[in-house]
Amino acid sequence: MNEPNPPAPAPSPCEYTWAFLILRLFIGLRTFLEGLEKFELGGTYSFANYYQNMGKMAQGITGASFLPLWATRNYAHSLGYVLLLLGAALLLGVKTRMTLILTGLLYVSLAFGLMAVQENEGVAWLGIYVGLIAGALVLVRHDRFGAWPDRRS
Amino acid sequence: MTTTPSQPTGLTRRDFLSAGAKLGAAMLAAPYIARAAPPAGGGDTINVALIGCGEEGRVLLNAALKIPAIRFVAVCDIWPYNRRYGERLLKKFGHDAKPYEDYREMLSDSPGIDAVIVATPDFMHAEHTNAALGAGKHVYCEKLMSNTVEGARSMVAASRRAGRLLQIGHQRRSNPRYIYAHDRLLGEAHILGRVTAASAQWNRAVTEDLGCPAHQEMPEAVLQRYGYANMHEFRNWRWFKKYSGGVISDLGAHQIDIFNWMLGANPTSVLAGGGRDYYTNHEWYDNVTAIYEFPTSTGTVRAVYQVETTTSAGGGYHEYVMGDEGALKISENPKYTRLYREARAPEWDKWVGSGLIIRPGTGEGALPPVKPWEKPRPKLSMVSKSDSTVDVRETAELSAWDMPVVLDKAIHQPHLENFFDAMRGKAALLSPGEVAFATAVTVLKVNEAVAARRMLSFAPEDFTA
Numbered sequence: 001m002n003e004p005n006p007p008a009p010a011p012s013p014c015e016y017t018w019a020f021l022i023l024r025l026f027i028g029l030r031t032f033l034e035g036l037e038k039f040e041l042g043g044t045y046s047f048a049n050y051y052q053n054m055g056k057m058a059q060g061i062t063g064a065s066f067l068p069l070w071a072t073r074n075y076a077h078s079l080g081y082v083l084l085l086l087g088a089a090l091l092l093g094v095k096t097r098m099t100l101i102l103t104g105l106l107y108v109s110l111a112f113g114l115m116a117v118q119e120n121e122g123v124a125w126l127g128i129y130v131g132l133i134a135g136a137l138v139l140v141r142h143d144r145f146g147a148w149p150d151r152r153s
Numbered sequence: 154m155t156t157t158p159s160q161p162t163g164l165t166r167r168d169f170l171s172a173g174a175k176l177g178a179a180m181l182a183a184p185y186i187a188r189a190a191p192p193a194g195g196g197d198t199i200n201v202a203l204i205g206c207g208e209e210g211r212v213l214l215n216a217a218l219k220i221p222a223i224r225f226v227a228v229c230d231i232w233p234y235n236r237r238y239g240e241r242l243l244k245k246f247g248h249d250a251k252p253y254e255d256y257r258e259m260l261s262d263s264p265g266i267d268a269v270i271v272a273t274p275d276f277m278h279a280e281h282t283n284a285a286l287g288a289g290k291h292v293y294c295e296k297l298m299s300n301t302v303e304g305a306r307s308m309v310a311a312s313r314r315a316g317r318l319l320q321i322g323h324q325r326r327s328n329p330r331y332i333y334a335h336d337r338l339l340g341e342a343h344i345l346g347r348v349t350a351a352s353a354q355w356n357r358a359v360t361e362d363l364g365c366p367a368h369q370e371m372p373e374a375v376l377q378r379y380g381y382a383n384m385h386e387f388r389n390w391r392w393f394k395k396y397s398g399g400v401i402s403d404l405g406a407h408q409i410d411i412f413n414w415m416l417g418a419n420p421t422s423v424l425a426g427g428g429r430d431y432y433t434n435h436e437w438y439d440n441v442t443a444i445y446e447f448p449t450s451t452g453t454v455r456a457v458y459q460v461e462t463t464t465s466a467g468g469g470y471h472e473y474v475m476g477d478e479g480a481l482k483i484s485e486n487p488k489y490t491r492l493y494r495e496a497r498a499p500e501w502d503k504w505v506g507s508g509l510i511i512r513p514g515t516g517e518g519a520l521p522p523v524k525p526w527e528k529p530r531p532k533l534s535m536v537s538k539s540d541s542t543v544d545v546r547e548t549a550e551l552s553a554w555d556m557p558v559v560l561d562k563a564i565h566q567p568h569l570e571n572f573f574d575a576m577r578g579k580a581a582l583l584s585p586g587e588v589a590f591a592t593a594v595t596v597l598k599v600n601e602a603v604a605a606r607r608m609l610s611f612a613p614e615d616f617t618a
Contacts, residue, residue: 038528040528041528041529042529052528053528056525056526056527056528057526057527057528058526059525059526060524060525060526060527061526063525064525064526117526119524
């Protein structure tokens with residue numbers, strides 16, 4: 001009878017820490033720049049461009065779905081600021097667990113909007129982000145280098 | 154006439170209705186009158202006669218009617234049905250054109266004619282053109298110049314003898330998009346790099362033979378007097394060897410002329426295949442494929458021409474000039490026109506910056522459309538390629554670009570304008586007899602090559618009239 005194979009060595013806490021940090025930075029950058037590009041139009045960034053872009057977005061979603069304009073407009077007008085806030089919080093490491101949960105919920109809400117207009121390619125992309133955020137939540141206990149860390153559980 | 158005090162000055166109901174009806178009719182007709190009326194007393198006005206009021210003659214009439222300072226004074230066709238059509242159309246646009254059955258009578262009877270447009274079947278081009286030139290008229294003759302090389306040569310000789318202009322209807326040579334492609338893209342910018350190949354095609358679906366409207370048949374004696382065997386051959390002359398050069402002449406002439414022009418050379422040889430494989434009641438081939446060899450300044454270029462009359466597959470009609478850095482696909486139909494950049498070529502952004510070319514807004518190679526809820530993409534955004542490479546030997550997909558030139562007129566109009574401008578001494582002919590003769594030689598040799606079933610050679614002197 002053969003000896004059983006020795007179990008594979010468990011990843012060290014250091015590896016989990018780096019894995020999470022890389023994931024946090026990626027999601028943070030993606031979220032922050034997603035918010036920033038909402039202020040861009042024709043190569044220039046401004047608040048006027050932001051409200052023009054978001055107004056178009058709200059009208060477009062309402063025009064192609066059952067969602068009312070008041071809802072899409074309120075959502076769209078706050079979306080860019082929320083993305084910037086959550087993205088910056090992830091990059092800096094501010095209350096990362098709660099920030100990840102809020103970011104995940106935000107991406108689910110974005111996916112809902114694209115589901116409503118049957119934009120399946122966009123839904124699939126958002127699904128990938130949601131998966132990454134879910135993975136990050138599994139690893140969040142290894143969060144280090146945060147400006148305002150979560151309380152240790 | 155003055156109104157006496159005893160006459161009533163108010164309008165009666167009948168007067169009012171009559172005046173109203175006349176005013177209404179005048180308002181309806183105003184656009185036509187404004188568009189077509191020749192300038193009164195203008196010394197610059199050119200008096201024009203048309204020989205041949207069939208399908209092509211009508212196209213030319215409609216294009217010419219949009220040109221100012223042109224007055225149609227005579228119209229000639231052996232078929233009363235066509236002649237009446239031309240006469241009535243011209244009258245509608247304010248031209249009092251005298252109808253003739255025989256062109257000889259027209260030329261001797263109307264000394265005021267300055268120019269003659271010839272739109273008759275190919276086998277009559279030389280006879281009509283030479284007679285008009287001999288009578289001192291300038292001539293615009295439809296392509297193909299003639300169904301025989303001898304006929305075409307005689308036209309050039311007649312033009313020289315008479316000292317009159319002879320323009321042949323290869324109208325692409327006056328199309329601003331073609332001129333732009335030839336002069337700017339290929340000539341100045343060399344945007345395609347070294348031109349290495351060319352192709353062109355005109356594929357048409359099956360068509361029924363033309364019939365004759367009820368009670369409009371010409372007596373056989375009249376037809377035979379003018380050289381036609383019967384009404385069926387008169388109506389479908391393009392398919393019979395006596396009257397035409399076949400599909401290579403009918404459709405190919407325009408596009409093979411583009412080979413000669415864009416490549417800046419006459420061919421040295423042609424290999425061709427074709428046959429009458431589908432239409433049993435025709436004489437000419439219903440499909441022809443030809444391969445030419447052109448000795449250009451940068452090396453030999455092979456040009457493939459295909460014409461099919463049994464299928465419209467293959468993307469319509471267009472000419473393709475291909476180089477090692479890009480390709481130009483061009484057609485009279487703008488939707489088939491596009492520039493393609495090879496992946497290995499230097500970036501074309503500088504040409505966009507200088508205004509030479511533009512990024513396509515729609516169609517193949519254009520950015521995917523922006524969805525209603527999306528903002529316009531930044532200029533440098535990456536566009537995902539939907540097509541996948543299925544073989545490692547495939548080269549990168551060519552990017553597509555547009556030309557910043559449009560033609561907002563009927564496609565024949567600029568060529569007619571060039572002819573009339575040349576008559577006034579304001580322009581040089583863009584398709585003079587000598588140039589079109591070389592094209593006729595290039596085209597007609599294809600039929601010889603099909604019959605011979607082998608490659609035939611051209612000598613440089615073949616292209617000299």
